Amino acid sequence: MSGSSRVSLLRAVPVAVGCFPRVVAALIGVGATRLGVRQYTTNARAYSLASEELAIIRSRIEVFDCDGPDSDRRWAAEVADAEEAVSREHTMWRASRSQPE
Template identity: 45%
Template sequence: MFRQRISSIVNQMSDSIIFDRSDSVISSGMNTLRHLSFPERRDAYIRGRTLNQQKWYSKKAHINQHRATASWTLLTLIEVLAIVLASGRVFGKWDIDSAGLLAATISAGTAWASVKQYSPLASAYSITTKELGIQASKLKTVREADWALVAADAEEAISREHTTWLASRTGRFSSWKEI
């Protein structure tokens, strides 16, 4: 399964990835891990993959939520400033007309925040964080016979989020086959 996923990624991204002849798809550490007992392999996977990814997605959810809040706050402050300056001009406090410039700034800021998709990314990353937490709990108690199925569910959570992210960033979603 791992080799199939790597082959699929390499085929799809061959124009973007540079490989060294000595690069091995399966590292010596992976080979060592394969010879360990099931509980040791399970714990290594939970710790090194599922919990590691959960931590990454949680961090990214917080960062994007902070950026969404900061963008909204800044744009709101600029709107208030535009109203104050426009009111000052209307009531003869000054002759400078900055409302147009501030309106353009607000429009550009709104477009930037929309393109960056801070709020949708924060939500998607938060959902993935929760899904990975659920999967980590399941993985801790799974029998070896059911391991592949439950681990595949955990990988699906990561793959689904990655596919969503890729579609929002590159516009090349239609060219990606299921990984």
């Protein structure tokens, strides 16, 4: 290595050291963004699943025969299915917003 290239290299070291905090901050920002996107994706899947479940339950309720045999028990089962779908999604939503203490 020639003398002039050594001098150039030594001049570049302070610049690289000065950039280190910016590089670390950028990496932290990238990591935080990735976690946010992952959480968004998880929530989107949960909402989609709950929506599909509720649509299926709605279609069954729309054709429900209130005067049919054992209708009270079947109605209660449909309501329980709907409540379970909403409860499961709500539990995931709350877990996604809980912050460690």
